[in-house]
Amino acid sequence: MANRLAVILHDDWEIRGNGLGNVAHLQYIPALTLMGLAREAGIPLTFMVELGQQLAFQRFSDKDPNLGIQARLWEETVQLMWSNGCDVQPHIHPQWFGSSYVDGYIHMDGSLNIATYGDAARREMLSECFECLRAVLRGVDSTYRITSFKAGAHALQPSHGILNDLKEQGVGLVMGPRLGLKAINPAFSVDYRHMEESTLPYCPDFDDVTRIGPDRGIAILPMSYWDVDPVGKWHLIRRRLSPRRLACGHVDRLSYHRNVPRSILERNPRADYSEGPLTRKLLKPYRAGLNLSGPQSFAELKHILDRTVARLSRLDCETVPLVIESHSKDHEGNWDNLAAFLRYLADRYGDRAEFLTVSQFLANIRSNPGMIRQLAPGDVQRTQTDRAGAPLDRVFPALVHCRRWWHASHVTGRVHP
């Protein structure tokens, strides 16, 4: 008999990672539409709301009242999500911290990876962001709690500091790592090619988020993935050549009354953590996330879902998570396909699926700890012994890090704070 699916549909709710975009256009209207479609399909929805942007807009609102208006719209939309029964949890892109507002534009130069910031800076970011979200939602529900966190750009390496901080903030579930994701360049570095658990929730080793550790109160929920096949590659080519994608830069510029500075247009955070150029994706095998983003046709969305579920169905366990990631800022012009996808998800898999918010999923696994993979107390020593016996495993990453740091500081002139 097929295993059960715990389906978690969540939306990374944000404007562009280079600071472009308007809350009304890229967040408010898409959130209304997505909430409507999810409600029609009977699927609960979680918004992972990006908070660095909101704090920056508040900070710059005395320089530009327009940003204050957008910050208030952001706040009321987040309250509306909660009032509509959606789960709302934090998501952070740290490059917003340290950004500046010059001549009508937000300029950024910080690292995309929150885990690379110093202890004090990282903790301050987390506590400011979490306090902001709590204050907004306790305005409509005094019992609101932060339960979960999604890392911006999937980045949680080096792991020790950030996982400790999240534990201290009371976070129980962390999302971000996905098997196969690897991006190493001067601006950014994650490497999830080797994960001890790629699908089920697991307790992380705080020194290395890709390894299973003992229970310290936090579980990692890996992002769902699929192995891209020739049909998937055909869809990729079709999407890359679609008129809507080619017009995407133009759409972003509509929010501005004059030409956007080239330095901002050229800053493309997604390129920093993408899995390589199109030619490489077409020629080599690669994995991709179950990601609703961009001008995907219904046929493509259905194919990605079916392939992912087919892989999960082969796993020998009673219930498996199916984590579906959405970026509603990218759905403009594609809502019909999204609506068809959500209806298909509910109709095709509804009888073997439980649809859950992120917080509901956390409550489920906490009430059934057998669902969380973890090291038993007796296994802790074995892991430590393994490491002690393999010094090159520790030395080699340190050398790579040194080389990256040198490259970042000497070749590009950028050093992570």
Ligand SMILES: [Zn+2]
């Ligand atoms: Zn994001």
